[in-house]
Amino acid sequence: MSAVVALCYHGVSDRWPSPMAVTPAQLHDQVSHFLRRGYRAATVAEAASARASERLLVVSFDDALASVHRLGLPVLESLGAVATVYAPTDPILSGTPMTWPEVAEHLATEHAAELDGMTVDELADVARRGWEVGSHTCSHPWLPTLSDADLARELRRSRHLLQEALDLPCRTLAYPFGAHDARVAAAAAAAGYEAAVTLPARVAAWPRTPSALERMTLPRIGVYRADERLRFRLKVAAPVRALRASPAWAAVGAARRSAR
Numbered sequence: 001m002s003a004v005v006a007l008c009y010h011g012v013s014d015r016w017p018s019p020m021a022v023t024p025a026q027l028h029d030q031v032s033h034f035l036r037r038g039y040r041a042a043t044v045a046e047a048a049s050a051r052a053s054e055r056l057l058v059v060s061f062d063d064a065l066a067s068v069h070r071l072g073l074p075v076l077e078s079l080g081a082v083a084t085v086y087a088p089t090d091p092i093l094s095g096t097p098m099t100w101p102e103v104a105e106h107l108a109t110e111h112a113a114e115l116d117g118m119t120v121d122e123l124a125d126v127a128r129r130g131w132e133v134g135s136h137t138c139s140h141p142w143l144p145t146l147s148d149a150d151l152a153r154e155l156r157r158s159r160h161l162l163q164e165a166l167d168l169p170c171r172t173l174a175y176p177f178g179a180h181d182a183r184v185a186a187a188a189a190a191a192g193y194e195a196a197v198t199l200p201a202r203v204a205a206w207p208r209t210p211s212a213l214e215r216m217t218l219p220r221i222g223v224y225r226a227d228e229r230l231r232f233r234l235k236v237a238a239p240v241r242a243l244r245a246s247p248a249w250a251a252v253g254a255a256r257r258s259a260r
């Protein structure tokens, strides 16, 4: 059994005054908060199938923004931590910025370049360093609104294209906007994903031993620019408390004690 805390980020920037970005200093502070407490950084795929009795920290970045390679990667490397990056294949493989309606407001500002995605070479670079590259669909749609055929295409084609581009298995998926329902989760499993991550409005704890169904709706905690030190610690305290009250935590404690 494992005790997992999963964080969801987007961009990393010192200048972009958007909720979608944290500063490099925030990222460093937040990740080291967990590492100091005995958590080990793991990818989503590893954490979803983890059986080891240890505390795992999952750091994930939705949208595969270029700033994550430029500013996030050095921070995590300095801490010896890996992460998972979720790439929407339409903008990433065509080298165009993210343009869906929810982010388009930024394109008209001086911060438009913050919506540039990583190149395929940059994705390959993070993969070489032990990061996981997962799918964030092709066009970043609201999946529950799609027809069965369009839903299957978004899930299957993005997975296939990433595997082709990186010559690596594409094991997990992040639902755009975290939006999913039972039909979407079933389609994700049918498309071959081992696990999929969400972004619930209320902070939820990662299940102790995820069932096949739970693996398709693994919850992450969204972290935003407004999450300064105290606010971040309060936000992550609830799932950590839930873990502590669980048998998983007792197993972790016993394993740690016997390992000493």
Ligand SMILES: [Zn+2]
Residues within 6 Å of the ligand: 062, 063, 136, 140, 176, 177
């Ligand atoms: Zn996204």
